[in-house]
Amino acid sequence: MLHCPHCRQNSFTVWQKLRFGSRNPITCKKCAEKSFVSIKYSWLLYLMIAGIFLPSVGVSNYLDSPWPMVMALPAVVWLIQWYMTRVPLEALMKEGS
Numbered sequence: 093m094l095h096c097p098h099c100r101q102n103s104f105t106v107w108q109k110l111r112f113g114s115r116n117p118i119t120c121k122k123c124a125e126k127s128f129v130s131i132k133y134s135w136l137l138y139l140m141i142a143g144i145f146l147p148s149v150g151v152s153n154y155l156d157s158p159w160p161m162v163m164a165l166p167a168v169v170w171l172i173q174w175y176m177t178r179v180p181l182e183a184l185m186k187e188g189s
């Protein structure tokens with residue numbers, strides 16, 4: 093789901109989507125139209141991050157070692173990437189049209 097909703101071309105990267113929320117639309121390189129990342133499902137992402145991170149913090153505390161928390165970080169990064177490649181972009185219509 094890295095396709096532009098205007099021209100349907102694959103013109104965005106995961107990290108672009110991450111940086112640009114609904115307040116900071118992304119401009120498509122191919123057609124110059126603006127789009128933004130749908131935030132409808134962002135609670136799901138936060139829930140999954142918490143689901144990975146909170147238990148690892150608990151295990152870190154229990155073992156008195158930072159490693160479970162450190163190991164959770166790549167999982168969180170992977171999860172964000174996974175989410176961002178799937179969440180749809182929404183077309184931002186020009187004002188007045």
Ligand SMILES: [Zn+2]
Binds near residue numbers: 097100120122123125
């Ligand atoms: Zn486009």
